[in-house]
Amino acid sequence: MSGWTEEGLARAWRALARQEAGEDWRFVRLTGIGAVSVEAGCHFPLGLEALIVSFPGSWSANPARLPEGKGFDVVPIEGQTVFAGRTAIALVRRPEGSPDMFAIMVVDVLRVLEVAASPANRDVIEAFLERVREWQAFMARTHRPLSSDAQIGLLGELWMLRLLTDTSLGAGALDCWQGPLRAAQDFHVRSGAIEVKSTVRTGSFLARINSIEQLDGDRAPIFLCAFRFEENTDGISLVDLVSALRKRFSQAGVQRGFEALLMVMGYLEEHAPLYGRTLTLKDAKAFHSEGDMPRLTRAALPAAVRSAAYVLDLDALEVPSIGVPELLNAYGLD
Numbered sequence: 001m002s003g004w005t006e007e008g009l010a011r012a013w014r015a016l017a018r019q020e021a022g023e024d025w026r027f028v029r030l031t032g033i034g035a036v037s038v039e040a041g042c043h044f045p046l047g048l049e050a051l052i053v054s055f056p057g058s059w060s061a062n063p064a065r066l067p068e069g070k071g072f073d074v075v076p077i078e079g080q081t082v083f084a085g086r087t088a089i090a091l092v093r094r095p096e097g098s099p100d101m102f103a104i105m106v107v108d109v110l111r112v113l114e115v116a117a118s119p120a121n122r123d124v125i126e127a128f129l130e131r132v133r134e135w136q137a138f139m140a141r142t143h144r145p146l147s148s149d150a151q152i153g154l155l156g157e158l159w160m161l162r163l164l165t166d167t168s169l170g171a172g173a174l175d176c177w178q179g180p181l182r183a184a185q186d187f188h189v190r191s192g193a194i195e196v197k198s199t200v201r202t203g204s205f206l207a208r209i210n211s212i213e214q215l216d217g218d219r220a221p222i223f224l225c226a227f228r229f230e231e232n233t234d235g236i237s238l239v240d241l242v243s244a245l246r247k248r249f250s251q252a253g254v255q256r257g258f259e260a261l262l263m264v265m266g267y268l269e270e271h272a273p274l275y276g277r278t279l280t281l282k283d284a285k286a287f288h289s290e291g292d293m294p295r296l297t298r299a300a301l302p303a304a305v306r307s308a309a310y311v312l313d314l315d316a317l318e319v320p321s322i323g324v325p326e327l328l329n330a331y332g333l334d
Contacts, residue, residue, distance in 0.1 A: 006100070006103035006104055006106075006107055006257055006260075007254075007257075009040060009049075009051075009103050009106060009107065010099075010103060012028055012030065012040040013040060013042060013049040015028065016028060016040060016041065016042035017042055017047050019042075019044045019045070019047065023044065024043065024044055025041055025042070025043055025044070025050075025077070025080065026041065026042045026044075027039045027040070027041045027052065027080075027082060028040050028041075033110075033113050033114055034124075035055070035056045036053060036054070036055055036113060036124060037053075037054045037086070038051070038052070038053055038054075038110065038113075039051075039052040039054070039082075040052075041090060041092075043090070043092050046095060048092055048093050048094070048095065049092075049093045049099065049102060049103075050090045050091060050092040050093070051090065051091045051106045051109070051110075052077060052083075052088055052089070052090045052091075053088070053089055053090075053091075053109075053113065053128060054077075054083050054086040054087060054088040054089075055086060055087045055088075055089075055124060055125055056085075056086055056087075057085070057086070057087065058085075058087060070094070070096075070097070070136070070139045070140045071093070071094060071096075071097040071098070071101065071102065071105075071135075071136075071139035072091050072092060072093050072094055072097050072102055072105070072135075072136075072139075073090075073091075073092045073094060074089065074090070074091055074092075074129075074132055074136075075089070075090050075092060076088065076089055076090075077089070077090050087125070089125075089128070089129075091105075091106065091109070091132065097139075098260065098263070100256045100257065100259065100260040101139075101260045101263060101264070103260075104180075104181070104257070104260045104261065104264065105135045107181070108131070108135070108181045108182065109128065109131050109132060109135070111181070112127060112128070112131040113127070113128055115127075116128070134182075138264070143266055143268055145271040145274050146266050146267065146271065146275070150266065151238055151275055151277075152198045152199065152200055152229065153198055154238065154265055154266075154267060155198060155229070155238050155241060155279065156196045156197065156198025156227045156229075157177070157179060157186050157187075157196050157198075157265075158238075158241045158242065158245060159196075159198075159227060159241065159281070160186070160187060160194065160196050160225065160227075161173060161174070161176075161177055161187075161245065162241065162244065162245060163324060163328070164176055164187070164189070164328075164333070165245070165248055167328055167333035167334060168333055168334055169189075169333060170252070171248060171249055171251075171252030171254055174249060174254055174257060174258055174261075176188055176189050177261060179196075179265075180261045180264040180265050181261075181264070184211055184213040184214050184217050185214060185217065185219070185222065188219065189331045189333070190331050190332065191219060191220060192219050192220055192221045192222060192223070192330070192331055193217060193219040193221075193222045193223075194222075194223050194225055194286075194327070195214055195215065195222070195223070195224050195225065196225050196227065197224065197225070197226050197227070197314070198226075198227040198228075198229060199226075199227075199228055199229070200228075200229045200230060200231065200279065204313050204314075204315050204316070205226055205228060205313070205314040205315050206311050206312070206313055206314075207224070207226065207311065207312045207314050208309065208310075208311050209295070209296075209309060209310050209311070209312055210309050211307060211308070211309065212296050212297070212298055212301065212305075212307065212308050213298075215289040215293070215295040215296070216289070216295060216296065216297040216298055221288060221289070221290070221330055221331075222288075222289040222290075223286045223287065223288055223289065223327055223330065224286065224287045224289055224293075224312075224314075225284070225285075225286040225324075225327060226283075226284070226285050226286070226287070226314050227281060227283075227284050228281075228282045228283040228284070229279040229280065229281055229282060230279065230280060230282045231277065231278070231279055232278060232279060232280040233278060234278070234280065235278035235279045235280035236278060236279065236280070237275060237276050237277060237278045237279070238267075238275040238277075239272050239275050239276060240278075242262065242267065242272075245258065246258065246259075284323065284324050285321035285322065285323065286321060286322050286323070286324070286326075286327040287314070287317060287319060287320075287321050288319075288320075288322075288330075291319075292318075292319050293317070293319050294312065294317065294319075295312070296308055296310060
């Protein structure tokens with residue numbers, strides 16, 4: 001399933017969009033994840049895109065227990081021969097819901113299922129529904145302008161995204177930007193990962209590490225990249241950087257995916273006039289998360305510690321750092 005993309009799902013939905021013989025549903029199997037079966041579907045009469053996840057056995061899918069929110073509905077499917085003997089739950093885009101956002105949400109939910117589906121049991125259903133609830137909560141909340149810290153954080157991630165697009169990855173760098181999809185690190189580059197931290201503050205560079213896995217995950221190598229910006233009238237604003245990346249991704253035909261990821265990050269065009277502060281990059285360095293690099297590691301923590309967040313003073317680190325060119329070289333990029 002890890003090979004599926006928003007574009008691949010869109011192709012499957014387009015193939016299902018023509019209603020035949022007054023049917024309510026059309027389905028096409030996408031894959032199996034353990035004992036979980038995954039189908040793309042189209043719900044008529046409106047021809048709305050859907051993802052159907054079915055689990056072995058019977059589970060009382062009381063509609064009152066299913067998540068509710070904006071953008072898409074969560075409904076049980078009953079009476080369909082293809083799901084006989086199984087519990088089938090559909091995510092169906094609402095007419096007012098963004099197709100691009102729905103596709104990105106579907107891919108994220110499927111990634112969660114990959115992790116949870118072995119062995120298949122009712123915990124898989126709960127993991128599935130919990131992720132759906134998180135997306136419903138995101139889509140239902142009122143989106144306020146980004147805070148100053150959130151603007152700097154997004155600017156740093158987009159700065160890294162632009163750096164990656166300047167390499168042999170080209171527009172394919174967009175697929176590396178996994179932070180909006182709740183990955184442990186901001187970027188997954190080949191087998192490794194990059195976590196980006198940004199600041200405009202003077203004094204110590206304090207970076208909040210949001211989980212144990214952020215600097216101690218399964219990917220390798222993992223680098224923590226620190227960007228320090230400063231205000232400068234000759235610099236670039238968040239709006240400028242978004243516009244430059246829109247142009248690149250539009251030329252490559254992937255602008256819709258970029259726009260959806262921006263929405264997930266809370267960047268809305270209606271707030272753009274508030275994001276005019278211009279900045280320049282004062283310093284950039286990256287730390288390899290290995291060896292003597294100070295961090296929490298799963299192996300060194302008691303099993304009873306299930307999660308943790310902490311703050312690193314990056315200026316106090318006594319381990320070597322590298323520059324951006326060396327960072328990119330570490331992933332074989334040129």
